[in-house]
Amino acid sequence: MYTLGIDIGSASSKAVILRDDGEVAGQAVIPVGTGTTGPERALREAFAQAGIAPEDVGRTIVTGYGRVTWQGADRQVSEITCHARGVLHRMPEARTIIDIGGQDVKAIEVDPDRGFVRNFVMNDKCAAGTGRFLEVMARVLGLEVEGLAEVSETSARTVSISSICTVFAESEVISHLSRGEAVPDVLAGIHQSVAKRVAGLVSRLGVRPPVVLTGGVAKNRGVVRALEKELKTEIRIAHSCQLTGALGAALLAREDLSKI
Amino acid sequence: MSGEKRIRAILAGLAVVAARPGEAAQRLTREKGKPLVGVLPYYAPEEIAHAAGMLPVGVWGGTADASMAGHYFPPFACPLVKSALDLALRGVYDGLAAMIVPALCESLTFFGQNFRAARPDIPFVPVVHPQNRRTPEGVAYLRAEYEKVRDRLAEIAGREVTAADLDRAIGIFNDHRRAMRAFLEEAPRHPSLVSPRVRHAVAKSAYYMDKADHAALVGELTGLLKSLPEESGAGKRVVVTGIMAEPEGLLDLFEEVGLEIAADDLAQESRAFRTDVPDGGDPLERLARRWSLVEGCSLAFDPGKERNRILLDLVRNSGARGLVVLMMQFCDPEEMDYPLYRKEFDAAGVPVLHLEVEPRMSLEQARTRLQSFAEMI
Structure with a gap:
């Protein structure tokens, strides 16, 4: 029996299908999130990769920003729990998890004994330091997010x-560019700005290494390096960093099945 | 009517009062034939208004857009007082015989000055509580303040306020506090009947009803609840602390994610009912001595930081698994206390969720935080 985890974020939709033995049978990331065709497309792609039909799935858990409105799951679990579960499955040594998503940043402290969430903090009311901030800045610089x-x-x-404010930062970037500053140098400043915001949040929780980074922004080496500098510690990147939430959801679905 | 049916009827009635406090206050003044007096938080001597033949009603702001108050307050002002001033400017408090405004924090002090300028037609009755509240001088000072409140309200009411009037009012308010404490102790045993929103409505409705009427209803409610068996409760119990548990949609989220309120340390709820006016002697002095007995409140000078211990004991003794801090945005007194008790909770290994609240907050992020906390504890 297969289990399915689906993570519907604000900026992307992710799905992971697990086999009985816990191995990944199919997975997909679609770069559009809740309120779009993203979730269905992610599911179609993951099912096609696994070579199975929806009827073959024994249990489904949904997580992410769109978890409450998405119909079709057996239950919904918060992304904080799912990210922690997904990261710990592959990196049980992790003690601090940072997830930089489309519109929020989460720092999670993991309990070394129970292997689960002990404490967490999230950004509040402000998109500075999130994936959306980088998207806005990429547009101003005339670059693709993937190429940053x-x-x-x-x-x-x-x-x-x-x-700090995304709107004011956008104006500041434009003024730097109009003064003739080089795009790579301004971009380095943008990465540093993201890192400072994230580090400020993480410091409220306390930095306990090993620190693992998840979410789409983890693919940006510029942000990772800037964050290492701010936190003064090595940052490890989660395997399939965009999929840890969906993986955690699928793992929790598998645990649910074992209890039934 | 069966016990459970009567419980539901009482709770539904109190929920209507809490949901539409303005309408409830108008009904109250019509039915009782007495004028209304607005009372800002916290620890105002409402008994004096009652003794003057008036009906004190709570002024705790609302959830409407507070754009008109922007003329008086900066964007980073306490949303409670900002909203209260906005409602005053929009005419919601027209017809109040007076507005009693304690000055227990800077925001309330600014509110008082702004209110005075914005609505000179509504008599403004300030009260300044001393922070050296346990010394004989502090009690004497507050008694003098209350004397001024008594004389001003007597002048507005056009009648004398005697010691006997005050003693009678103190008796009614103490009875009400006892009734509320008994209800709040019983409520966690019946989570399916008394959800977080319902629990809040019972406490909030106290500010918009005659105290004796409210005490009678709450007393009957508690008696009926006690006759029912204790529920096993599928949810996870938490203690909530802060100024107030609003917007109410937030409390629906507690229920949605399976959190039950074991006890509260909210200024609008348990803190308001925790301390009785002591017995014996001059009634104004007794009222002043109540302030000296208040413990564990961010608004009351607490050199030994007793609140840390009181909160931790509350969590432990109520069988709660953690503490949810409903931090009113820009609330200096609450923000000053937070790092101190947070440190104690962390050292004791008791989970804490810090949630910044304001009347018009988005509930999406709050849902994720509350759900994650519920999954964590």
């Missing part, structure tokens, strides 16, 4: 971005 890391690697110096 590569461009920032060519930076010679960091042009500091002092505004």
Whole structure:
């Protein structure tokens, strides 16, 4: 019997199908989230990859921002629990998990004895330090989000971005560009700005290494390096970093089945 | 009517009062034929208004857009007082015989000054509580403040307020506090009847009903609840602390994610009913001595930081698995206390969820936090 985890975020939809033995049979990431065709497309892709039909799934758990409105799951679980479960499955040594999602950032402290969430903090009312912030800045710089890391690697110096607010930061970036600052240097400043916001949040929880980063922003090496500098510790990237929430959901569905 | 049916009828009636406090207050003044006096939080001597033949009603703001108050307050002002001033500017408090405004925090002090300028037609009755509240001088000072409140309200009411009037009012309010404490102790044993929203409505309705009437209803309710067997309760129990548990949609989220309220330490709820006016002697002095007996409240100077122990004991003694802090946005007194008791809770290994609240907050992030907390504890 297969189990399915689906993570419907604000910016992307993710699905993971697990076999009986816990191995991944199919997985998919679609870059549009709740309120779009993303969840259905992610499911179609994951089912096609696994070579199974929806009837073959014994239990489904949904997580993420769109978890409450999505119909079709047996139950819904918060993304904080699911990310912790997904990361610990592959990296049981993790003690602090940072998830940078489309519109929020979560820092999770893991209990080393129980292997589960001990404490967490989330950003509040402000998208600074999230994936959406990077999307806005990429648009101003005329770059694709996927290419940000590569461009920032060519930076010679960091042009500091002092505004916290996404809207004001956008104006500040435009003014730097109009003064002739190089795009890679401004981008390095943007990455540093994200890292400072995230580090500020994580410091409320306390940094306990090993620190593991999940979410789409984890694919951006520029942010990872800036965050390592701010937190003064090595950051490990979760395997299939965008899929840890969906994986955690699928694992919890598997545990549910074992209790039935 | 069966016990359970009567319980549901009482709770439904109190829920209507809590949901529409303005209408309830108008009904109250019509039925009792007495004028209404607005009372801002916290620890105002409502008994004096009652003794003057008036009906004190709570002024705790609302959830409407507070754009008109923006003329008087900056964006980072306490949403409670900002909303209360906005309602005053929109005419919601027209017809009040007076507005009693304690100055227990900076926001309330600013509210008082702004209210005075914005609505000079509504008599403004300030009260300044001393923070050196346990010294004889502090009690004497507060008694003098209350004397001024008595004289001002007597002038507005056009009648004398005697010691006997005050003693009678103190008796009614103490009876009401006892009734509320008994209800709040019994409520957690019946989570399917007394959900977090219903529990809040019982407490909130106290501010918009005659105290004796409310005490009688709550007393009957508690008696009926006690006659029912204790429910096993499928949810996870928590204690809530802060100023108030609003917006009410937040309390629906507690229910949605399976959190039950074992006890509260909210200024609008248990803290308001925790301390009785002591017996014996001059009634104004007894009222002043009540302030000296208040413990574990962010608004009352607490050099030994007793609140840390009181909160931790409350969680442990109520069988709660954790503490949910409903932190009123821009509330300096509550924010000052938080790091201190948080440290004690962390050291004791008791989980704490910090949730910033404001009347018009988005509930989406709150849902994720409350659900994650419920899954964690």
